[in-house]
Amino acid sequence: MPRRAAAPAAEPDRAAEGASARARGPQQALRRLGLVRPEDLALHLPLRYEDFTRVTPLAQARDGDEALVEGTVLACDVQPGARRQLVARLSSDDGGHVTLRFFTFYPAQRQMLTPGARVRAYGELRGGWAGWTMVHPRLLKADAPLPQGLTPVYPTTAGLPQAYLRAAIARALPRLNWEETVPAEALAELPGAAGRVWTLREALHFLHQPPAGTPLQVLQDRAHPAWLRLKAEELLAQQLAQWQARQARAQLRAPVLRAAADGLPAQLEAALPFALTGAQRRVAAEIAQDLARAQPMHRLLQGDVGSGKTVVAALAAAHAIDAGWQCALMAPTEILAEQHFGKLVAWLQPLLAPRGLQVAWLTGAQPRAARRAALQAIEAGQAALVVGTHAVIQQQVTFARLGLAIVDEQHRFGVAQRLALRAKAGAEAAGLEPHLLMMSATPIPRTLAMAAFGDVDVSTLDELPPGRTPVVTKLVAEARRAEVIARIRAQVAQGRQVYWVCPLVEDSEALDLRAATATHAELAAALQDVRDAAGQPVRVGLLHARLPAAEKKAVMEAFAAGQVAVLVATTVIEVGVDVPNASLMVIEHAERFGLSQLHQLRGRVGRGALASVCVLLYSPGEDGRVSEAARERLRAMAETTDGFEIARRDLAIRGPGEFLGARQSGVPTLRFADLEQDEPILEWARRWAAQLWRQDPARAQAHVQRWLGACVDYLKA
Template sequence: MPDAAPAGAGRERLSGPQRALRRLGLVRPIDLALHVPLRYEDWTRVRPLADARDGDEALIEGEVLACEVLLRPRRQLVATLAVVGGGRCTLRFFTFYPSHQRALAVGARVRAHGELRGGWAGWTLVHPRLLSPDAPLPAGLTPVYPTTAGLPQPYLRTAVARALQQADLSETVPPEALADLPGAGGEPWTLQAALAFLHHPDPRAPRTALDDRTHPAWQRLKAEELLAQQLAQVRARRERDALRAPVLRAADDGLPWRLQSALPFALTGAQQRVVAEIAADLARPTPMHRLLQGDVGSGKTVVAALAAAVAVDAGWQCALMAPTEILAEQHFGKMVQWLEPLLAPLGRGVAWLTGSQPRAQRQAMLSRIAAGEAALVVGTHAVIQEQVTFERLGLAVIDEQHRFGVAQRLALRHKAGAAAAGMEPHLLMMSATPIPRTLAMSVYADLDVSTLDELPPGRSPIVTKVLAEHRRPEVMERIRQQVAQGRQVYWVCPLIEESEALDLRAATATHAELAAALQGVTGADGRPVQVGLLHSRLPPAEKKAIMAAFAAGALAVLVSTTVIEVGVDVPNASLMVIEHAERFGLSQLHQLRGRVGRGAVASVCLLLYSPGESGRVSESARERLRAMVETQDGFEIARRDLAIRGPGEFLGARQSGAPLLRFADLQTDEPLIEWARRWAPRLWQRHPGQAQRHLDRWLGGKLDYLKA
């Protein structure tokens, strides 16, 4: 009988299906028991053709009247069946083997299961499943499981059936928690009963409730999964609370106070609140694990600078890591402008670290970091490379944290340095993609979340319009008007060269087109306008020069790929054109839109879309474009983005190497999330043994991702 191989079994002793089980992570009996079907087939009764409709799934039985191999229009095996109860049905196979021909010999009796096509012109089953007419019909629906190459459904069904007998399905959720389940009504389902039902449902069960996962058995399974996730979050938080971190407290008239006094603007109320939350965390002897979320332009960078000032004033170092060199350089420029004048009298400064640095400059930076002379280190992934040694790292700040994987965040936290005496640095993660409430309650429940929900004064409103590609000449004319008034324009393209697979206008072609269209146009200063081109394949020095020229106003138009999505701040840019906007994700569109509206002049974002050969864009693309027109609220954008994409894509790299929710739905199962949030801490407190068994059952060893 097939069985999942033990975890330590050598590869040479495993059969093909056993190796396939391991690829799917189906190692323990409980893994197979929780591997629930994708859908079901009804083999419980033989269906007469008289009550069938086109598209119905049906099991028919009959006698083979004819069977032959046809060579035109393509090679195929065709059999004609005289069906029990009247009527005939054609069985058609485009891929077949001698076993098919033997089973369909003239005069043989056979059962066939599949989707019926046709009707008045004659019924057909294409590639039906052939079954023995003598085998007893199953009592329940037949499960169809998620599978992979080399793992046939019959083998998987047998393995799951055996696992259901072997797995420990004893209750780990206390009766008082089950009684509190939302919508439980009556006696709650046991886990064993729920799994038995989901693997082999009664054919009379409502198929709609099975398919949309609203059946009580599904609700029990989703509740178990969400509880496991919340238990993991509570445990991760407790484990971090047991770690030591440096107590970072600034003097009343110290660096944070001097920095805030020197800033050319006043902090918003939201910024002041968040700075106070972070300062309170840094003053504790346990590691801060805080997510700072705020919409585009809400002022996260200055909050990070003030947090760094607290660490530096307390005698420690701070590292700020960003996913792209352009964003890292933007941060570096701000930090040098704000902090360098205050650090220089102390003999300390701000260091810059990227992979593209010249060797000599990089070595000099590494020496300053190791000696502690670099109070703040700003850079890309280069900050976490092995040769980077901090003297005493007290605070790590990660911008656009969803772009970094778990291993990268852990690597930065392990850079505390010899002087840190085994202490963990505090961790502040920043994101311009606000987290919807259901995600904050579930996947990010282990974090403390600070929210900048107020934009600084002086930000101009952005009008968003959607235009079809055929209106491109109007867009060109608008650009001419803008640059003639001395304004600046972004034009964003999704690719940098022609692609046969995606028929998109290239950034290089658009750059040439705009340069030609603006030839002879002069700006407000009377000089001819210039058009720049920025993309990821340019050398770092050239990228830096182009961005500097655009920021200084020397370039009127910047044609770019999405490298300018985050971190670019040019207040004079008042028009954003996004080409093939239907190809971009919603949060990406919102980030790009946030590059304009940074000055006092009203700004416009034009979303150019191409309907394609069908004359239409997809429904999800229409939803994204509609959302962009209807709202500028980053939190509403995030909510809609989650609804369109689902949590898997939305979360990005935070979940690298970690299990996403397989059964629960963050959009529809909020009451179950609330239930799990309430009961997880109580379980650890009142029933720690059961809580641990529940966690082991659902997550096994997949808990490391919560450490980052």
């Protein structure tokens, strides 16, 4: 019997495979955006909306409106030229006309725009009296029924079409199984609710699918009551997390750092070559009270540039040392760390030497022998105060008993770095958490302090030491550069010193900026015939991040000693540099700097009794103007020297996420609330957070988890 032939293999379903492959792309894009669960999709709210619910007569249209127009195609041609474009002429039923232009076009569009065809076009209307124009409008068939609601436009990514995203969200909304986690009595007190309390489900459905007639502007401004409900949810979660972090910290134990009445803090204050300001005394007392408790201090010391935070930190360190514990001070840059080290050695070393203790210096760039000696002194407990950069938290650094950690310019450090410093309490401090003092020369606006630092006690130095002179700020265009250099010649001839700050070290083809090296050469040539008050040729120094550490130190010491008249530098001098004889600062390409950074740089002058000036040298673009954001920053600098007002404006320009830098406290995850606009809701959330934890902790925990999830971990730092 002949062998039976094997059955042929089944033909693959090519169409099914193709459909599956096409679906995989958008699904992967959804995962990239973190849109995995129905909850994720429900909280992915529209950026804006388009109104296809009504056709706008051209006679009623206004310039700049986004509108849906309908009409008959009169003509359609591809116009040749350097850039081919498809141009169609549309006549509406009310006698108006609109020109449709496409710089990128497809055969399907040409087919829809066949003369005589009826079409609808959606886009931004431009023109009016000279004739209406739409560029790259959306084309739709004129016989299709109009939708019953506004069309949402979502944030998306490559490979994720709006239509696919809309469909995914529409499928997710009915699957939401969210119980209300905000008590009805809390919602009844919500500011702006106007008697109508929206459920979370109602608010989400409304914002994803607003009905026809909903004013677009109210939605775009996030002023609609449905937006109010989401903002309340989000801010309450953030405040609940802050309250939870504070309560958790209260359960931890820390060493009691109480100094004797005639101990090191009193000796330090008596030895200082200046009197403390009232603000310094008040803040030092607040810190001393915290250190004397068995719970870990978690305090932010904020103060404007030059308000004297270092001496407050020295007094805090003195409390720890007098109680028999070590203190570590970590700064983000070697220059700033070295400035602190110089002051702290001068103030504290004479008082520590009789006790057999020392102030230790620790950075990554120090010689091996010096580093080994510092590490040994730290481990033995002989180094009572350790000052340094990130090197302080490296693995080989072992403290005997760390009782106080001080982090300067805390926003420049990440969460993990601050946690690493606090984890170095030492074997003798097993089970105890070191106290934490964070310092910032960037004052935190009130609303941001409530939101970002609700779990932190905030102390503010709001008084400058006597003898400081106000700094006059002048805006000068690059075209007047020669006048600025002439001003520098006059200043150095009188024995004054000058900073010139540049944003780059070397010329960049991408950015047309003068480099620090080129400016240094230019100023050295311009000042080569100038003599200082002692008749000596003036020197021009150069300082930037790429210089070796020893060279940086030498340049700074020469400038501080008055041997260098003009210091050309990048932003490495942003914080920490203190030269009272410097009375003029020029910031080149000031339009490229952030507002907070400009204020920090300006704080390098006016540190003595000399009248001081900060020149913001800006370079307009090819159109002769600078950007609107840059104008706002420069205007703020010219109008005020108040660091708190600067911080308020900076927050308005940049938003909380960028303002806070690396803290990542949960505020950068605020997706819906605006801290300045929504302050009443923030106050409501603060009030109800503690109440909800006490009344219903399970509901409070569920609310935090829903909105913040893993972000809660950031509050530990």
